Amino acid sequence: MSASSAVVQLDTTDRALLRQLQADARLSNIELAQQVHLSPSACLRRVRRLEESGVIARYVALLDPRAVGQAGTSYTIVNVERTTPEALRRFEDAVRQEPAILDCAYVAGSSDYLIRFTYHDADDLERFHAEVLTRLPGVLRSNSMLVLRTVKKTTALEV
Numbered sequence: 001m002s003a004s005s006a007v008v009q010l011d012t013t014d015r016a017l018l019r020q021l022q023a024d025a026r027l028s029n030i031e032l033a034q035q036v037h038l039s040p041s042a043c044l045r046r047v048r049r050l051e052e053s054g055v056i057a058r059y060v061a062l063l064d065p066r067a068v069g070q071a072g073t074s075y076t077i078v079n080v081e082r083t084t085p086e087a088l089r090r091f092e093d094a095v096r097q098e099p100a101i102l103d104c105a106y107v108a109g110s111s112d113y114l115i116r117f118t119y120h121d122a123d124d125l126e127r128f129h130a131e132v133l134t135r136l137p138g139v140l141r142s143n144s145m146l147v148l149r150t151v152k153k154t155t156a157l158e159v
Contacts, residue, residue, distance in 0.1 A: 008050075017043070076116075076144040091137050100118075
């Protein structure tokens with residue numbers, strides 16, 4: 001759902017469905033229906049409506065970065081030289097093309113963007129900075145914060 005989309009009205013059952021699917025999107029329709037006290041056909045209709053309205057944007061598998069050799073996570077604040085619409089578009093287009101960048105948010109305050117990426121080791125971190133980050137269009141400076149320990153991480157929205 002895009003930022004300009006209208007807010008979808010959700011009832012108690014919709015919210016229960018969303019909580020269950022956020023916890024485990026691999027539930028079968030029958031299991032999901034049982035957990036939210038619906039018939040399987042009613043459950044399927046509601047899930048399809050949530051998908052079609054954009055409330056459910058997509059289904060994904062969440063990987064453990066360490067299990068695939070990505071031992072470290074960095075949050076990097078980026079300042080760009082210019083904040084004209086064209087300069088921001090060039091930067092954002094380049095970010096969208098870079099698979100190593102997991103998240104990028106345009107932020108308010110003294111910085112322009114916040115980027116999250118994972119890395120294998122110190123050499124990979126240095127390579128990312130030298131070959132990816134500093135080559136993004138318009139980057140003036142960056143400041144990386146390396147995660148020592150993750151205290152809380154969730155993808156589930158409170159509904």
